Amino acid sequence: EVITTPFSFIASSNCILYEKAKPVFVDINPQTLNIDFQRIEKAITKKTKAILAVDVFGYPCDWDELGKIAKKHKLFLIEDSAEALGSEYKGKKCGSFGDAGIFAFYPNKQIVTGEGGVVLTNNKKIADLCRSMANQGRKLENEKWLEHIRLGYNYRMPEVCAAMGIVQISRIQEILEKREKVAKMYNKKLKDFPEVNIPYVGSDVKMSWFVYVIRLSKRYSKKDRDKIIKKMANKGIQCSDYFQPIHLQPFYIKLFDYKNGDFPICENISQRTIALPFYNNLREVEINYVVKNLKEIIIELK
Ligand SMILES: Cc1ncc(COP(=O)(O)O)c(C=O)c1O
The missing domain is CATH 3.90.1150.10 (Aspartate Aminotransferase, domain 1)
Structure with a gap:
């Protein structure tokens, strides 16, 4: 089970289903429109593995509170900051909270690469896993190009798209x-x-x-x-x-x-x-x- 918000774009919940986990929705704070941290603990069960919170419309979640709950219950904290490139919570940039975060670059976003996005993490294990999963499950650690160690995808961003993103990041x-x-x-x-x-x-x-x-x-x-x-x-x-x-x-x-x-x-x-x-x-x-x-x-x- 992964605790998440029902007020978001469907992708933030679908990614839980892709992993054969169950999204457990928790109602929102009517002011910020983000997941209401005060309701989260009631939704935690023995099966809960993570909290996936979304910075809806670019508005940062209550990351201090979410961090405390995740730590107390030993849950992964994932930040869907697809809509929040450049937003800040208490002086810290969105995308940097939790074990991993993401930005998305679909045409309606602040930065646009046509399609695609990025995962942000300080955790090498997660970074290696993401690189492998995005690249057909290859064993990339020792450059074993033709050794596939998991079921991966072709989620590689084309270089032409990345080039567009790099130019936009500069401005x-x-x-x-x-x-x-x-x-x-x-x-x-x-x-x-x-x-x-x-x-x-x-x-x-x-x-x-x-x-x-x-x-x-x-x-x-x-x-x-x-x-x-x-x-x-x-x-x-x-x-x-x-x-x-x-x-x-x-x-x-x-x-x-x-x-x-x-x-x-x-x-x-x-x-x-x-x-x-x-x-x-x-x-x-x-x-x-x-x-x-x-x-x-x-x-x-x-
Ligand atoms: C909250 C949220 N999560 C995730 C995504 C990523 O969607 P996609 O994979 O279609 O870029 C989006 C953007 O469209 C979004 O708004």
Whole structure:
């Protein structure tokens, strides 16, 4: 069993299934949208091997608390920091917490290599295992190229893709600053509009903005939210209902028989989220157009 969050992109949970382990979901903190560390100990059983926490939307988890729980129960701690390249928790970079972390470089990420990602670890055993698994299970330690010691995959990143990543890493500061500028413009224009909540940012974190997700206030339903997204689309503005809970994805319902109400905080929040258009070079006139239409559509619905 691996303890993880139901409010994430499906990959963070699927990787547990690939290892023939069982994802055990724990509900989220409604402010940070990350796994609620206060609920974790209740979910630990004799079968629990690890905690896999996700820095959702780039917002760092409570790593001090997660670290204490993992240590106390002798569990591996894994950080899915796919969305948090550049984020910091108490002055320390995301991706560096736990036994291993990851970054992903799919086209919607802060850095893009087409496909692929990286694993981060200070543990040589884990590093060697990952290198071998990514390379058809080869025995790489003694350069035994044609000796295969485990069932591996072809998860090698093509060099052309890696080259794109290296160039972008060299200007990561500029990329993060541009994204922060866009997020701040949205914040400024939406913070006094009572029908929505802008993303929460605590004083002990530094955000790397992966996406810009607002939440409708409590009186709005999923139906309202979906209507708003549709009406925004009619104005040429692409928004998204981001994320839908993992446990309610058809594949997970089929596998584990989950139902509505199993993780009520996650479900309640996911019914009222709207991801607004977000990318490095979004201009203020475009943000104004998004915000103006969003406000009009919501007021029309009231
Ligand atoms: C939370 C999270 N985990 C993992 C991934 C990695 O997914 P992929 O393997 O498709 O790059 C992503 C990104 O898409 C993600 O958002």
